[in-house]
Amino acid sequence: MELGDRFKYRREVLGLTQEEVAKEVSRLLTSDKFNRVTVSNIELGNQQSMKDRVLLAVIQILKCNAEWLVNGKGSIEKIADSNVELVPIQGLMCPVISWEQAGNFTSIxxxxxxxxxxxxxxxxxxxxxxxxxxxxxxxxxxxxxxGDLIYVDPNQIEAISGKYIIAAISEYQEVTFKQLQILDNQKLLKAINPDYPPELKYLKINNNCQIIGTVVAHVKPL
Known part of the structure; x- marks a missing residue:
């Protein structure tokens, strides 16, 4: 992959649109010179380099390693000094439930x-x-x-594009974990695995599908 391919790959893995990336990079640069057209030119290969300040902003938004983005070398994500991330504990204790239980979950x-x-x-x-x-x-x-753990808040059921959600599909009597995408007022459930074939990547939300929770945290077991 070239720079543009890696840029696009990482953007899609994070579920970001070109407009969203441009907006966040511009916010960090306090300049409107980095826009959606710039992102498009990078991904198409029309622009094959970035100034230092721009690159630093881009890797913050794409949450990736600069060496990987520019040269395709090393790990995609930055490697921390420790494999243990310290996070503030809010005190709420949450139960681990089954996917079958999630479809009928009411309260702890x-x-x-x-x-x-x-x-x-x-x-x-x-x-x-x-x-x-x-x-x-x-x-x-x-x-x-x-095997990763995802924390789901069943009180957050608003349809917000880009959010990772849990949805109940009555037609198949199952609960699924996907990213919500809203395109031209059409709600879609997206599988973010880049290797998935197009016909399996998107599922239209209709009357048989209901958002039952939003993912608010993600933890990788040691």
Whole structure:
């Protein structure tokens, strides 16, 4: 892949539009010279370099390693000094529930036999009924890998483009984890795995599909 291919790949993995990337980079640069056309030119290969200040802003927004973005070398994401990330604990203890339970979840208070559940503290401020699911499958990789933990707030059900959501699909009687995309007023569920074929990447939301929660935190087990 060339610079433009890597730029586009990382942008799509994060679920960002060209407009969103341009807006955030411009905010960091306090300049409107970096716009959607600039992003498009980079991704098309018409622009094959960036000034230092621009590059520093871009890697912040794309959350990636500069060496990988520019030269295709090294890890995609920055490697921290430790494999343990310290996060502030908000005090809320959240239960790990099954995907089947997520479809009918009402509140933590109504859990049957709470002693049988594992509880972990939420790393972010979230609603009182936030629960935890274990990621399954590869539709949301590489950002979300099988076995990762996602914290879901069932009180956040507003349709916001770009958010990672849990949706109940009555037609298939299942609950799914996808990214919400709103294009031309059409709500779509997107699998962010770049290797997924186009016919499996998007699922239209209709009367048989309901948002039942928004992912508010993501934790990778050691």
């Amino acid at each position: 208070e109504h859990l049957s036999e709470p002693d049988e559940y594992s509880f972990y503290p939420s790393p972010v401020k979230s609603g009182p009924n936030t629960y935890i699911l274990t990621v399954r499958g590869d539709s949301m990789s590489p950002k979300f890998e099988e």
